[in-house]
Amino acid sequence: MARAVKFGVVGVVLLVLTVIGVLRSGWMCEIETVAVAVWLPPMGVLEKVVYEGDRDFRLLFIGDVHGQYRELISLIEEEAGGLDERTTVVLLGDMVSKGADSEKVVDFVLQNRDRVKYVFGNHELATLFAYLNPELNCKPLEKVRERLLPLRFSDTKELFYPKDLSKVKKEHSKLAKQLGPVVLKELALHGSLALRFELPNRQMLYAVHAGMLPGDFATTTPSVHSLTEMKFVDPTNWKRTSKSKFPGAERWYKLWDRNNEKHTTVLYGHDAKSGLNLRDRTKGLDSGCVKGGKLSALEYVYDHKNGEVTTRLLQTKCDQA
Ligand SMILES: [Mn+2]
Numbered sequence: 485m486a487r488a489v490k491f492g493v494v495g496v497v498l499l500v501l502t503v504i505g506v507l508r509s510g511w512m513c514e515i516e517t518v519a520v521a522v523w524l525p526p527m528g529v530l531e532k533v534v535y536e537g538d539r540d541f542r543l544l545f546i547g548d549v550h551g552q553y554r555e556l557i558s559l560i561e562e563e564a565g566g567l568d569e570r571t572t573v574v575l576l577g578d579m580v581s582k583g584a585d586s587e588k589v590v591d592f593v594l595q596n597r598d599r600v601k602y603v604f605g606n607h608e609l610a611t612l613f614a615y616l617n618p619e620l621n622c623k624p625l626e627k628v629r630e631r632l633l634p635l636r637f638s639d640t641k642e643l644f645y646p647k648d649l650s651k652v653k654k655e656h657s658k659l660a661k662q663l664g665p666v667v668l669k670e671l672a673l674h675g676s677l678a679l680r681f682e683l684p685n686r687q688m689l690y691a692v693h694a695g696m697l698p699g700d701f702a703t704t705t706p707s708v709h710s711l712t713e714m715k716f717v718d719p720t721n722w723k724r725t726s727k728s729k730f731p732g733a734e735r736w737y738k739l740w741d742r743n744n745e746k747h748t749t750v751l752y753g754h755d756a757k758s759g760l761n762l763r764d765r766t767k768g769l770d771s772g773c774v775k776g777g778k779l780s781a782l783e784y785v786y787d788h789k790n791g792e793v794t795t796r797l798l799q800t801k802c803d804q805a
Contacts, residue, residue: 522615522616522617522618522633522665524612524615524616524635524636524668524669524672525669525672525673526636526637526638527604527612527635527636527637527638527672527673527675527676527677528637528638528639528675528676528677529637529638529639529640529676529677529678529705530639530676530677530678530679530680530701531601531676531678531679531680532679532680532682533572533679533680533681533682534682535681535682535683535684535786536684537684537685537786537788537791538788539570539788540570540785540786540787540788541570541571541572541785541786542568542570542571542572542783542784542785542786543571543572543574543681543689543783543784544560544564544571544572544573544574544781544782544783544784544798545574545576545689545691545751545767545769545781545782545783545784546559546560546573546574546575546576546769546779546780546781547576547753547768547769547770547771547773547779547780547781548576548577548578548579548605548753548754548756548769548770548773548774549575549578549579549580549583549589549773549779550578550579550580550581550582550583550586550607550773550774550805551579551580551581551582551583551584551585551586551588551589551774551805552583552584552585552589552773552774552779552802552803552805553583553584553585553588553589553592554585554803555773555779555800555801555802555803556589556592556779557592558800559779559781559798559799559800560573562800563781563798563799563800564781564783564798567596567599567600571599572599572600572601573596573599573600573601574600574601574602574603574679574691574751575593575600575601575602575603576602576603576605576691576692576693576751576752576753576754576769576770577602577603577604577605577606577607577608577692577693577694577712577753577754578605578606578607578608578693578753578754578770579593579602579605579607579608580607580608580611580659581607581610581611581655581656581659582607582655582774582805583773583774583805584805586659587659587662587663590663590667590671593674594667594670594671594674597674601674601675601679601691602674602675603675603676603677603678603679603691603692603693603711604675604676604677604693604712605693605694605712605753605754606646606651606693606694606712606713606754607656608671608675609635609644609646609708609712610646610651610652610653610656611656611659611660611663611668612635612660612668612671612672613635613644613645613646613652613656614652614656614657614659614660615660615663615665615668616633616634616635617631617632617633617652618657619631620632620649620652620657621652621653621654621656621657622657625649625650629649632645632649635708637677637708639705640705640708642707642708644708644709647709647713677692677693677708677711677712678690678691678692678696678701678706678711679691679692680701683784683786683793684786684788684791685786685791685792685793686747687747687748687749687793688747688748688749689748689749689751689784690748690749690750690751691750691751691752692711692712692750692751692752693711693712693752693753693754694710694711694712694713694714694715694752694753694754694755695710695711695714695715695736695737695740695750695752695754695766696710696711696736696740696750696752697710697717697722697725697736697739697740698739698740698742698743699743707723707725709725710725710736712754713725713727713754714726714727714736715727715728715729715735715736715754715755716728716729716730716733716734716735716736717733717734717735717736717739718730718732718733718734719732719734719739720732722739737750737761737763737766737768740765740766741763741764741765741766746765748765749765749766749767750765750766750767751766751767751769751782752766752767752768752769752770753768753769753770754770755768755770756770756771756772756774756775756777759771759772759777760778760780760797762782762797767782769781769782771799772802773800773802774802774804774805775804775805776802776803776804777802778799778800778801778802779799779800779802780797780798780799781797781798781799782795782796782797782798783795783796783797783798
């Protein structure tokens, strides 16, 4: 009898140790992904759209949606009168994460891909990065760091790893799993880091998530970090960009104001703290929808009869996520 108890106790101890070992190794996390090779196509850097001026069109630039599907539909359908033939919606990145309905937003965007374009925000990149690296958020970072796969882009050799890996959260891994490989590949294929619209009145509109520096795409290829994460820049060394303020740092749009030609406007999101920020040649459209603020759209309408472009601001009130 005593011997049976002894064996029992040893058995239980071994079992507990095995379970602890399995959990620590992260094996439970990997098991679902080992069977499928994880791969993403290289993503676009800059997509150019040229309008000849022989027909009417409308561009609708929308700030960070963050999974607020109801508000997105309300803005497009009620405020903007819907997705008609002449309309192209441009989402300025961070369409996913934080809010409840990221999946619905992605579905809507991909279902309407001939009318809806988007640039990648840091949250799309985090989700795609989490998909490529299923070990992340399963095992301790120091164990997986060396094995991480980067995101790749078609027109730049830069291999992209998020600057701060702790910003790739469980939420992103979970969303990557929910969306699944097929949808994620479509998401990677259909988007780009930047969009450039050349209007018939010689005006040029860039859409990016975070910001641009003078000369970007004209003389230099900007980094993925600066396009998707930058808020501040060192005016004496433009390669030094950051999401947070540092000594001597300036807002990127002040450099843009000082240095760039008149006809080029940058539309962006990413900066909910500054909120709606409509300046002469830069238009910040993240007005904090996910925090209970507003979802904003800047509309550009071209009338081919008089050759003029008119703009209008449209907004929807948001529920806090
Ligand atoms: Mn952002």
